[in-house]
Amino acid sequence: MFRLAQYAVRVSHQAIKRPFLCSNVRTYLSDTYQAFDKWDEALSTEILQKTNISELLIDVEDKLIRKKYVSSLDIEILAAKLTHVETTEDLKLAETILEKFRHTPEALDFQPSLAYSLIRNYLDLGQKERLLPILNDKVKYGIFLDRFSANLLLNAFLLEKKYKEAAQVCIDLMLQDQDDDQLTRALGLNACYNYYLIATEEDFKNTIVEEDDEDIVKVKVQFVRNLTNDDHYDLMDKRKLLGKTIAYLTRDANNSSLYSLQILGNILYKKFGRVCDILQTILDNDQLQVDEGIIKILEKELDAYVYNPEESKENLPQSAYRRLELIPEAARDIIKVCK
Numbered sequence: 001m002f003r004l005a006q007y008a009v010r011v012s013h014q015a016i017k018r019p020f021l022c023s024n025v026r027t028y029l030s031d032t033y034q035a036f037d038k039w040d041e042a043l044s045t046e047i048l049q050k051t052n053i054s055e056l057l058i059d060v061e062d063k064l065i066r067k068k069y070v071s072s073l074d075i076e077i078l079a080a081k082l083t084h085v086e087t088t089e090d091l092k093l094a095e096t097i098l099e100k101f102r103h104t105p106e107a108l109d110f111q112p113s114l115a116y117s118l119i120r121n122y123l124d125l126g127q128k129e130r131l132l133p134i135l136n137d138k139v140k141y142g143i144f145l146d147r148f149s150a151n152l153l154l155n156a157f158l159l160e161k162k163y164k165e166a167a168q169v170c171i172d173l174m175l176q177d178q179d180d181d182q183l184t185r186a187l188g189l190n191a192c193y194n195y196y197l198i199a200t201e202e203d204f205k206n207t208i209v210e211e212d213d214e215d216i217v218k219v220k221v222q223f224v225r226n227l228t229n230d231d232h233y234d235l236m237d238k239r240k241l242l243g244k245t246i247a248y249l250t251r252d253a254n255n256s257s258l259y260s261l262q263i264l265g266n267i268l269y270k271k272f273g274r275v276c277d278i279l280q281t282i283l284d285n286d287q288l289q290v291d292e293g294i295i296k297i298l299e300k301e302l303d304a305y306v307y308n309p310e311e312s313k314e315n316l317p318q319s320a321y322r323r324l325e326l327i328p329e330a331a332r333d334i335i336k337v338c339k
Contacts, residue, residue: 028159057085075097082117082118082121083121115143120152136168151181158190164203243267244268249261256287
């Protein structure tokens with residue numbers, strides 16, 4: 001694995017000519033894109049104007065407790081009126097109602113507009129951070145972002161330079177395979193790269209929850225299933241999640257900047273074989289170059305890389321022409337050739 005990786009990094013220096021330059025362009029979303037007037041118009045319908053959010057919260061909760069039933073229309077109206085809640089307790093109650101509704105048969109009529117209403121109203125309330133645990137727990141809440149709500153949420157975090165939170169939104173989009181919009185990709189890459197620049201080892205530290213011996217219940221079974229890791233939903237390593245997200249957002253790379261970010265993503269994702277392939281693509285095209293900073297990061301990661309046979313078998317499919325344990329060394333070979 002090391003021989004192939006060394007070769008990749010060594011040759012990559014042939015493609016390095018200069019650091020990338022930035023031009024003065026408008027960043028993030030315009031007021032026109034956010035369509036504040038249209039949203040206010042949508043909330044001015046007669047049925048919404050007549051609805052009192054406090055009374056609606058009590059009524060919907062009562063239906064769920066007594067009848068175990070509430071219509072999807074009631075939930076739609078509740079979501080649209082959330083901007084009028086007066087306390088965080090009311091907001092917590094709305095989230096509890098959403099959770100209970102998620103586990104009723106009527107949730108089959110769940111409309112995408114509900115998620116959009118939630119995003120816009122939480123943004124208006126200045127409670128966007130509360131959306132992150134809601135988005136992360138699909139079983140509990142079932143909220144999926146569309147491209148417009150994703151862009152609005154990313155824009156709000158980026159304007160406040162909350163790159164970590166914005167990166168969490170991007171990871172959710174990656175896991176759900178939802179980034180067909182070029183604007184979403186641009187905002188997402190902005191968030192992920194800036195978060196990488198400021199992230200500390202503590203940010204990437206994985207939280208391990210230790211179980212209390214008293215809480216462990218042993219049950220006899222006929223057989224024990226082998227542990228599996230699909231390298232996607234089972235992926236818990238925060239550094240790899242960020243790397244996979246960056247690699248995903250740049251999967252259709254067509255210029256030097258995107259290819260450089262694609263290399264960074266696969267470095268964090270520990271996919272050195274893919275790094276080799278990307279570097280070779282850059283070397284084969286005179287119009288492409290790789291950022292010098294990315295090469296330095298690659299060299300640093302290769303020096304710290306420790307080959308784990310079990311992890312490689314689990315996460316890296318064996319190549320017919322490339323031994324996994326030789327990939328980092330091959331990347332170094334590419335670097336040396338380029339020098």
